[in-house]
Amino acid sequence: MDKIEKRIDSFVQLGQFLSQFSRKEIQRNEAVALNDLFFDGFKHQLKLAEETNTWFTKENLLFACENWSNALTIENIQKWIANEHLNDNSSKKVAIIMAGNIPLVGFHDFLSVLISGHSVLAKLSSNDKHLLPFLAKYLELSNEDFKGKIEFTSEKLEGFDAVIATGSNNTSRYFEYYFKNKPNIIRKNRNSVAVITGNETESDFEALSEDVFKYFGLGCRSVSKLFVPEGFDFDAFFRGMFQKQDIINNTKYANNYDYNKAVYLMSEFDILENGFLMIKEDESYASPIASVFYEYYTNTDDLKIKLYEDRDKIQCIVAKDFIENEVKFGQTQQPNLWDYADGVNTLKFLSTI
Known part of the structure; x- marks a missing residue:
């Protein structure tokens, strides 16, 4: 199994792990890898996330877990990366400044950087700081290649090669100035x-x-x-x-x-x-x-x-049969892996840095 296949396999395993946490029930599946180490711990992280941020209700936290478990299948990931040249990448360190408005909102950027073979330097929002570091530990144990490639910091970002930053229209002006000399994706309010x-x-x-x-x-x-x-x-x-x-x-x-x-x-x-x-x-x-x-x-x-x-x-x-690329009623919060924020292809960006 080559490195890209190993990375895909690790995220598929993570999807299977998350499938145990749904709005219908939280049900342990003995067939899921690393459950003895992580199942009870993730239940605790969900509880912490709910207690820390009252917008993060149990319903919304589990809805986010469901969405990611549905997205992280081998079919979806292979379809998503099929037209990108990810094996050609030399590993770079990519800083990600994450929002905290909804649970795991920064996960797509995190996934994109790692699946591309790069390293992550993530700055979490204080509103959403519990779930992703825990899931990162799961990935590191499921795939030793991820060890040393995932870092979280609350300090000033340093020593990175590119940046993906999500913020408001106001913070984006700061980001654009501060990161002007680095390859970047800067997201504003939409x-x-x-x-x-x-x-x-x-x-x-x-x-x-x-x-x-x-x-x-x-x-x-x-x-x-x-x-x-x-x-x-x-x-x-x-x-x-x-x-x-x-x-x-x-x-x-x-x-x-x-x-x-x-x-x-x-x-x-x-x-x-x-x-x-x-x-x-x-x-x-x-x-x-x-x-x-x-x-x-x-x-x-x-x-x-x-x-x-x-x-x-x-x-x-x-809309309903109104315009190209419309989203069906009821589907906005269930995007596919290839539904990029702001329409910017993150994988293409990451393959060129």
Whole structure:
């Protein structure tokens, strides 16, 4: 087995390990490698992650584990890397500055660097610091080639050859200046949108509720903006959202809902709301927690032009037979390995440094 095959095999094993942790149940599978060393420990890390960050509910943590276990199959990984020249790489040290908005949000970059044969120097967000270092230990024991190739730091980044940094529009300006002399991928704020045509079914809007509410809307793949036809009746939209009504029982979400509602009312903005979600007409893409912005359109061709012109602000477009590369309703938080953040092919970048 050559080195690339060994790396693939290690991540497939990791996917099998994560498959034991699902929303349906946490169930030990004796056939999974290294379980005696890691199963109980990962349960503990999940508990720590939940206690440290109240946005990281058990449901959301296990949803993230499910997604990664589904992604890390031999078929998916081979399809993902098929057109890249990863065996040709000489190993470089790649710094990764990770966000912390959703669980394991930096895992794709981490996976990309290691599968490419490079070393990782990772700077974790304090909001998501428990899971990845533990999973890294699993990888090091499953494949000795990873030993010495994974490092986590809270200090100033030094001694690296390239960088992948994820942050806000403000931090990206700092990143672009600070890392200007290194090969880099710098990611800024992006949001996801849904295009409503009026041909949606009840089940489409129910599926859309996953795109709006999963991870409390904190992900760049979370839908924060709707484009709706002139005169659209929002009743069907709100009926689809209703299945997520229990989200208001999360204290942090409820506090954000109350605060943002008060701000809107004091500013005398026109809003529609249902007790756990507000919608407001607004041209911006980034809506506050517990709210979604909407914008009317009259001409579909004009809307397609607008979406193209604003592509640097948009992560995903959720729609039904409207535009190329659209994401189906309910699917934004289940990306494939080849669905790159900001549309930048990380593997291609890593094969050229």
